[in-house]
Amino acid sequence: MNIVIASGKGGTGKTTLATNLASYLALKHQVILSDLDVEEPNSALFINGEQKRQTEKFKMIPKWNGECTACGICQEVCAYNAILQLGTHIILHAQLCHSCYACSELCPIDALPMEPVQMGLMTELKTPVMDFIESKLNVGEEQAVPLIKETTDFIQEQYADPVIKIYDAPPGTSCPVIEAVKTADYVILITEPTPFGLHDMSLMVGVVRDMGKPFGVVINRYGIGNDDVLDYCKKENIDVIARIPNEREIAETYSRGELLFEKFPAVKSALQDIERHLFSLDLGGKS
Amino acid sequence: MRKKLKEIVVISGKGGTGKTSIAASFAVLGGSDVVLADCDVDAADMHLLMQPDVQKSEAFFSGAIAKIDPDLCTGCGLCAEVCRFDAIFEQGDKYVIEPINCEGCGYGPRVCPEAAIDMFDANVGDWYKSTSRLGTSLIHAKLGIGADNSGKLVTKVKDEAKRLAVAEDKPILLVDGPPGVGCPVVAALAGADYVIIVIEPTVSGIHDLKRVQELIAKFRINSGCIINKFDINHDVTAEIKEFIRDTGIDHISDIPYDVSFTEAMTVGKTIVEYSPNGTGQYLSASWHKIKQLLQLESEEK
The missing domain is CATH 3.30.70.20 (Alpha-Beta Plaits)
Structure with missing residues (x-):
């Protein structure tokens, strides 16, 4: 079962939910938690694990071997302006490259062989109750999607059902989130009951509906703001699967990097609601 | 003599730290000096506080x-x-x-x-030139659902806002930036004169601050830090202050935990309008300090 936790808006409690839900479910089930917010992975701050392995992750980019007939094909085929041809000199902008291989394979003299360049690190950890995988993009590296894909591919290969696979998705609604959601059998959208929360969640609802993924909503900081999120979910026929109350003490506990469900019965009860909901679903990936 | 346009970009690393609420407050405080750009195109929320009257809408390809x-x-x-x-x-x-x-x-x-x-x-989306409820100009955008290239839309929004600021002879371009350290943030930071980092004193907050600082250092842009909800964890607040002192980031202000941030948002107002004598005062003081810092910068040059 692949459960992706996402939210249009950042800071609504994605990581809080992912780490707490994974740790809670791990008491009874086999669980792997993965942080796919590769630009700002934070789950590891809440999970104490022993590092098993760290793997460099590479993307393939062309490297010029110094030869050039000035035919201009490489610059012409590059859709990302990553190649500049000046006479018989080639300048490559690795950050802009999307690894499509066109320049490399279309160069008539094979002067642009593809070579691996490190884009980030994938770290595998083991906690007393579960496995945890975090990928982190190098700062200044612009393409998050390839690293997300490498990470989800790795997890699909390594962990078969009935392991519960929980993914902490990146924020927003653009390409990195799409890549993360592709893996999902079920998506949990977490939001807060505020105008910003509602607006950004409604964008994310559009994304998961477009992708044909089943989903439900968890409302965090319930009690602040207004009832517009509830009204929206009712109108749109979306399951509100749990509510986590707003308490300053919860914010303080989070700020110290501590898990919440052991300390706050209301959080534990919300996790139980989610657990019941997940196991009541007939999901394709569930064995 | 006409002063050079100052471009101020508000970012946060981690989302949900109050970045947009704070940027909107600065837009109110800056009044007619400011052209505002909402470059958080993935989760564009500024319009919810600025209730803009859209003058022009254009598809972005x-x-x-x-x-x-x-x-x-x-x-x-x-x-x-x-x-x-x-x-x-x-x-x-x-x-x-x-x-x-x-x-x-x-x-x-x-x-x-x-x-x-x-x-x-x-x-991949649409961008808009609008008049905010303050009567000032706002450039914003809506990224198409699941669209690629949000970085390019960020660049478009910023370029249009900059052009407008120059045309209207405004001294300040205020940019509400995207979260993270990837492509959209890089697009928002290009050409900035000053970066304001809004951060919360949590273990995630300081972790993200360190990654953002790495990025800003690469761009060699001057920056300052606002610690929001500084009182939810005094230890981490102290740690943040030490980190920014060591890395040459200005400390702009500490803002206390206050649910009126959310209350203001719920009624479509900024915190300086909703609570001018409460938490709004911290925002006014912050804006004053930022203006001082920027003026000092320009005199040194």
């Missing part, structure tokens, strides 16, 4: 998506063979494109012997 003409496709499969993005599939005796996977590289059309594949510009 970027990248491209391949499309196979089924009448011309002979099913040779060459395109699928070269595609590195799993975007081309066999369907019956023909091949089709899965648009969500297409990166627009154009390699498929290049190798197709029948010239059956065309590239189409993708409409």
Whole structure:
């Protein structure tokens, strides 16, 4: 079962939910938690694990071997302006490259062989109750999607059902989130009951509906703001699967990097609601 | 003599730290000096506080998506063979494109012997030139659902806002930036004079601050830090202060935990309007300090 936790808006409690839900479910089930917010992975701050392995992750980019007939094909085929041809000199902008291989394979003299360049690190950890995988993009590296894909591919290969696979998705609604959601059998959208929360969640609802993924909503900081999120979910026929109350003490506990469900019965009860909901679903990936 | 336009970008690393609420407050405080740009195009929320009257709306095209003409496709499969993005599939005796996977590289059309594949510009969103409820200019955008290229839309919004600020002879371009450290943030930071980092004193907050600082250092932009909800964890607040002192980031202000941030948002107002004598005062003091810092910068040069 692949459960992706996402939210249009950042800071609504994605990581809080992912780490707490994974740790809670791990008491009874086999669980792997993965942080796919590769630009700002934070789950590891809440999970104490022993590092098993760290793997460099590479993307393939062309490297010029110094030869050039000035035919201009490489610059012409590059859709990302990553190649500049000046006479018989080639300048490559690795950050802009999307690894499509066109320049490399279309160069008539094979002067642009593809070579691996490190884009980030994938770290595998083991906690007393579960496995945890975090990928982190190098700062200044612009393409998050390839690293997300490498990470989800790795997890699909390594962990078969009935392991519960929980993914902490990146924020927003653009390409990195799409890549993360592709893996999902079920998506949990977490939001807060505020105008910003509602607006950004409604964008994310559009994304998961477009992708044909089943989903439900968890409302965090319930009690602040207004009832517009509830009204929206009712109108749109979306399951509100749990509510986590707003308490300053919860914010303080989070700020110290501590898990919440052991300390706050209301959080534990919300996790139980989610657990019941997940196991009541007939999901394709569930064995 | 006309002063050079100052470009101030508000970012946060981690989302949900109060970045947009704070940027909106500065827009109110800056009044007619400010042109505002909402570059958080993935989760654009500024319009909820600025209730803009849209003057002009334009579709934004970027990248491209391949499309196979089924009448011309002979099913040779060459395109699928070269595609590195799993975007081309066999369907019956023909091949089709899965648009969500297409990166627009154009390699498929290049190798197709029948010239059956065309590239189409993708409409990735819309951008707007608006008048905010303050009577000032706001440039904002809406990214299409699941669209690629948010970095390019960020650049578009910023360029349009900058052009407008110059045309209207405004001294300040205020940019509400995207979260993270990736492509959209890099686009928002390009050309900035000053970066304001809004952060919360949590273990995630300080972790993200360190990554943002690495990025800003690469760009060599001066920056300052606002610690929001500083009182939820005094230890981490102290740690943040030490970190920013060591890395040369200005300390702008500490703002206390206050639910009126949310209350203000719920009624579509900024905190300086909703609570002018409460937490709003911290924002006024912060804006004053930022203006001082920027003036000092310009005198040194």
